[in-house]
Amino acid sequence: MRYSEMFLPTGREIPSDAEIVSHWLMIRAGMIRKLTSGIYSYLPLGFRVIKKVEQIVREEMNRAGAQEVFLPAVQPAELWQESGRWQQYGKELLRFRDRQDRECCLGPTHEEVITDLVRNDVKTYRQLPRNLYQIQTKFRDEVRPRFGIMRCKEFSMKDAYSFDVDEKGAEISYEKMFEAYSRIFSRCGLKFRAVEADTGNIGGSFSHEFMVMADTGEDALVFCSSCDYAANVEKAEVSMPEKKAVDESAFSPLEEIHTPDVRTIEEVCAFLDVTPQDVVKTLIFLVDDSPVAVLVRGDEEINEAKLRSYLGCDSLELATDDIIYEVTDSPRGFAGPINIKSRIVADYSFVNMTNCVVGANKEDYHIKNANIGRDFKVTEFADLGLIKETDSCPRCESPLRFARGIEVGHVFKLGTKYSKAMKATYLDKDGKEKYMVMGCYGIGIGRTAAASIEQNYDDNGIIWPVSIAPFQVMITPVNIKDEALLTTAEKLYQGLMDKGIEVILDDRDERAGVKFNDADLIGIPLRITVGPKRLAEGKVEVKIRKSGEVEILSVDEAEKFIVDWVQAELKADS
RNA sequence: CGGGGCGUAGCGCAGCCUGGCAGCGCGCCUGCUUUGGGAGCAGGAUGUCGCAGGUUCAAAUCCUGCCGCCCCGACCA
Numbered sequence: 313m314r315y316s317e318m319f320l321p322t323g324r325e326i327p328s329d330a331e332i333v334s335h336w337l338m339i340r341a342g343m344i345r346k347l348t349s350g351i352y353s354y355l356p357l358g359f360r361v362i363k364k365v366e367q368i369v370r371e372e373m374n375r376a377g378a379q380e381v382f383l384p385a386v387q388p389a390e391l392w393q394e395s396g397r398w399q400q401y402g403k404e405l406l407r408f409r410d411r412q413d414r415e416c417c418l419g420p421t422h423e424e425v426i427t428d429l430v431r432n433d434v435k436t437y438r439q440l441p442r443n444l445y446q447i448q449t450k451f452r453d454e455v456r457p458r459f460g461i462m463r464c465k466e467f468s469m470k471d472a473y474s475f476d477v478d479e480k481g482a483e484i485s486y487e488k489m490f491e492a493y494s495r496i497f498s499r500c501g502l503k504f505r506a507v508e509a510d511t512g513n514i515g516g517s518f519s520h521e522f523m524v525m526a527d528t529g530e531d532a533l534v535f536c537s538s539c540d541y542a543a544n545v546e547k548a549e550v551s552m553p554e555k556k557a558v559d560e561s562a563f564s565p566l567e568e569i570h571t572p573d574v575r576t577i578e579e580v581c582a583f584l585d586v587t588p589q590d591v592v593k594t595l596i597f598l599v600d601d602s603p604v605a606v607l608v609r610g611d612e613e614i615n616e617a618k619l620r621s622y623l624g625c626d627s628l629e630l631a632t633d634d635i636i637y638e639v640t641d642s643p644r645g646f647a648g649p650i651n652i653k654s655r656i657v658a659d660y661s662f663v664n665m666t667n668c669v670v671g672a673n674k675e676d677y678h679i680k681n682a683n684i685g686r687d688f689k690v691t692e693f694a695d696l697g698l699i700k701e702t703d704s705c706p707r708c709e710s711p712l713r714f715a716r717g718i719e720v721g722h723v724f725k726l727g728t729k730y731s732k733a734m735k736a737t738y739l740d741k742d743g744k745e746k747y748m749v750m751g752c753y754g755i756g757i758g759r760t761a762a763a764s765i766e767q768n769y770d771d772n773g774i775i776w777p778v779s780i781a782p783f784q785v786m787i788t789p790v791n792i793k794d795e796a797l798l799t800t801a802e803k804l805y806q807g808l809m810d811k812g813i814e815v816i817l818d819d820r821d822e823r824a825g826v827k828f829n830d831a832d833l834i835g836i837p838l839r840i841t842v843g844p845k846r847l848a849e850g851k852v853e854v855k856i857r858k859s860g861e862v863e864i865l866s867v868d869e870a871e872k873f874i875v876d877w878v879q880a881e882l883k884a885d886s
Numbered sequence: 887c888g889g890g891g892c893g894u895a896g897c898g899c900a901g902c903c904u905g906g907c908a909g910c911g912c913g914c915c916u917g918c919u920u921u922g923g924g925a926g927c928a929g930g931a932u933g934u935c936g937c938a939g940g941u942u943c944a945a946a947u948c949c950u951g952c953c954g955c956c957c958c959g960a961c962c963a
Contacts, residue, residue, distance in 0.1 A: 324924070325898045329956050349955065405960060420963095455961055463963095512963045595934090616963095629961095719963085759950065772923095790922050825923035832923090843922055853922095 313783065315818040319356050322830050333767035335460030338775050341834045346372065350457025350465035357450060357834060361761045362468065366447050368499050368779065369470045369755055376492040378443040378472050383425045385449060389415035391424040391548055395733045399515060400626055407452045419881075421514065423730050423752060425475040430748070431736035432580040434589060438478050438750065440738060446756065461758040462718070466739030468758055476752040479727075481499065482719035482749040486528040486725055489753045493522050493721050499886050501777025502720070503767060507533050508543040509722065514752065516726035517815075522755075523717030524763035534712045536705035545714075546617045549706040556664050563682035565665050572676045575645025577610045586670060587611075589668040592682070596631040596639055596645040596654065599623050603631055603639045605647065605655040607690065609661035609808045610669075612697045622657070635716045645706035646671040648679060649688040656688075659696040717744045718763045719756075720884065726750040771850030775858045778881040783816040785874055786836040790824040790843040800852065800867060807871050813878060832857065837881070838874060 321342045330336035338344045343358030354362060370380065389407070393400035397405075398417075402538040406418045419425065426444060429474070432442065450469045457464045474485035476786045490506065497504045502524050509521040521544055523533055543549070574583045580591055591610035596603055597619070604623065608614055620628045633644055639654045640647045648670030649656055662684075663847040670682040684690055705712055730736065737745045761780065778784055785808060789801035795872040798819070805817045816836065831839050841853040852870050854863045856877075865873055 321896095323913085323934080325895065327956095328898075331957080340917085346955095402962065452963080454963090456957095456959095458957085510963085616961095619932095722963085761893095764908075793921080823921055823923085823925065825921095828923045830924085843923080 313818045316820050318816070320834070322833055330460065332459050332461065332462070332617065332766070332879075334528075334762040337765055337769060338762065341774060342726075343834075344526065345463060350454055350463075351460050351678075351720050352464060354758075356780045361716075361776070361780055362757055364780040364782070365500060365757050365760050366468075366470070367845075369447065369496055369757070369881055372492045372496045372499070373445050373470070373472060375487045375495075376443070378445045378474075378492075379445050380427070380444050381429075381431070381807050382448065383422050383446050385419050385420070385451070387425055387668045389417065391428055391734075391838050392417060392679075395424050395685075396797075397424070397513075404452050404454065404513075406451050413785060419448075420450055421454040421469075421754070422446070422448075423514070423726070424734070427734045427736050427750070427848075430475055431734060432474065433733075434736075434738060434748070436595060437738055437740050439509050439547070441474060441476040441481050443472055443485060443488075445470060445753075456884055459530075460762065460862060462687045462762050464758075465754060470755040471759060472753040474753070475736070475748045475865060476751075477738065477746070477749070479749055482727075482751055485603060486491060486723060486751050488522065488655065489723050489751065490728055490756075493886070494754070495521060495721060497522055497524070497760070499721065499779050500764060501768070501779055501885050502764060503543055503715075505533070505535070505717070505718070507535075507717075508541075510544065510621065511724055514724050514726070516724045518724060519724040521719045522676075522721035522723075523718075524720050524760075524767065525715060526763065526766040528766055529716040529718040529780055531717050531719055533715050533717045534699055535715065536708060536710050536751055537713055538710040539705060539708040541697075541705050541707045544637045546615060547567055547701055548804070550660055550661050550695045550697055550699050550703055550707075551664050551706050552693065552695070558666075558685060560664065560686065563683045563686055566682065567680040568672055568674075569680060569796035570676060571678045572680070574676075581610070581617065584678070584680065585742045586655040586669055586728055590667075592648065594613045594652070594671055596636050596647055598627075598631045598635055600625045600627055600631050601849060603635055603652070605639065605649065605652050605654045605656045606696065607658040607662045608657070608697060608801055609665060612659060612661045612698055614659065615698050618694075619657075621697065627767075637868065640671070640673040641670075642675045646673060646675060646677060647692045648673055649690065650679065650682060651688075654852070655878050656690055657691075657694055657696070661697050662690070662744050670841060684839060718759065718766065720763050721755040723753045724751060726752055754762075754809070772829070775834045776835040776837055777885065778837050778878055779885055781814075781835065783836050784814045784878050785816070785840060787815060787817045787840045787842065788820070788824070788827045790827070790832060790841065792819055792821055794844060797842050797844065801840075804840060804842070804852070804867060807867075808874060811871065811875050812875045815876060840870060840874075840876065 323340050326336050326340050342355055343692050344352045346352055363479050386504055407857040447470045450467050454465050476482040504522055504524045506520045506522050509519045511519045532547045534545050577588050588610035593610050595606045604628045636644050667681045670679050672679045736748045740746050765774050789797040792798050808815045837857050839855045851864050854870050
């Protein structure tokens with residue numbers, strides 16, 4: 313490719329709304345442009361990177377035995393009603409009607425479509441297992457898109473779906489995908505870790521997220537310092553604290569206190585001169601249409617993902633004021649466990665609390681010295697909070713470490729969630745009808761590219777790993793009006809292309825400094841500088857972007873050096 | 887959805903408070919010089935001042951409504 317012919321608008325200045333490095337560099341490097349909030353165009357340079365990532369994904373999926381398909385982006389409501397997600401998915405699912413007034417949606421993920429496809433054409437255990445994947449545009453109507461293509465509404469995703477005869481088979485499919493994902497992200501030159509994760513909207517029993525380590529990541533991760541436990545903090549288990557023996561003689565008498573207009577934990581603490589650790593926070597949730605009171609120590613937060621999975625519910629939201637009134641006979645701010653008219657679930661943080669402050673279920677009143685057993689009963693204790701620095705590893709009790717990461721891939725064991733809802737069955741050897749056991753596996757293509765930038769850049773710009781670089785080499789004749797330089801550059805250009813190297817020739821009539829800066833900015837791994845001083849000795853310079861090392865070589869040596877270097881780099885990551 | 891900010895040339899911004907010629911830097915075009923880390927000089931082009939309405943002799947500027955974008959939170963994978 314000749315730079316002079318390429319649509320590659322690089323820039324010195326960038327829109328001030330770019331918050332993270334990858335976003336600002338992708339804009340400056342002429343890779344992407346925003347059309348509207350959360351929706352981006354890829355320019356030629358950006359699209360070359362996307363295609364590189366896709367190609368690695370294809371090769372590894374195919375190697376793992378998956379087959380590529382291409383499913384529709386527009387999907388009928390009926391399928392989503394069948395799985396139950398038409399109701400459940402919420403506003404993130406972009407819905408619309410076609411001219412026949414039929415309800416449709418733009419696919420945010422494709423479990424319904426693939427399950428429909430497979431149930432119609434797979435009838436016997438002889439046709440299983442199968443793993444089908446596609447690379448396709450997904451649409452999720454994000455509440456707040458941000459960070460460029462990192463969290464956007466329209467994005468390209470690789471999604472794969474496995475169908476097995478039983479759990480054992482599904483486990484093997486899952487492991488194959490886990491292995492393939494590890495290879496994919498290694499080949500993309502990323503430092504990553506797989507962590508246990510919540511299954512969220514997709515559902516299923518178990519999942520791992522592949523996290524690219526980066527301080528700008530949206531996810532908080534926790535790792536054990538000695539065993540290999542690693543989890544998203546949303547999922548990370550907190551061990552049940554040891555229950556201390558209850559000494560009823562230490563219970564102080566109940567005390568009802570007039571606390572006018574004192575509602576929040578901070579207000580209660582200030583008013584009663586206690587710490588948040590002394591106060592019980594009572595949150596009323598509406599869980600599949602019935603209220604549930606959740607107790608947590610005042611300094612802790614409820615992790616809704618954990619609560620959702622503990623309760624095994626379809627819908628979960630904080631209760632409205634009417635519901636709170638029904639359950640507590642009082643307005644918001646005075647709920648407590650004593651005589652509350654709902655099911656009670658308590659977080660582990662509550663286990664050893666004594667003489668605590670609770671709402672009185674009476675407007676403008678709180679109660680001091682409330683004690684479990686004497687004043688109210690709690691039968692359900694669960695892990696509903698967020699893991700903290702002071703907690704220890706749930707597997708081995710060792711100290712924990714925290715880090716941030718970018719979720720680039722997610723693998724799920726779905727079980728029979730979709731096959732049951734949508735009746736995807738097969739006949740086994742004994743002629744018995746059984747549900748297929750499914751798994752699903754996603755990779756954010758654009759996000760993977762952006763994550764690579766978050767890990768590989770310097771003050772001058774992007775530093776692509778060779779495997780996903782838009783070009784492997786850039787040739788920079790320092791002055792194209794000097795015929796000898798241009799001739800040599802052209803010769804190298806042809807020679808390298810003949811050897812299968814991806815080359816961009818900077819044949820623009822620009823000063824050397826401009827060309828060097830653009831080469832660094834767009835992050836091409838190798839740059840050949842063709843300049844008058846070296847050429848007088850028959851030599852050119854090859855500069856390695858990531859290390860800054862320079863080799864002075866003849867044209868033939870340079871070609872060989874480059875071919876070898878590129879091969880070695882590609883091998884190193886695979 | 888709540889809170890905050892912004893919207894003026896392709897990009898980054900000033901001007902708005904206190905109404906009165908539409909500005910600056912970068913980029914772009916032409917010419918000359920220059921040519922190994924974002925060149926210099928000279929000349930030039932480019933605006934629905936987000937949209938609509940109102941106040942006024944006069945609105946980028948004041949008022950009202952709407953739209954868009956960004957940040958924080960809520961929500962959501």
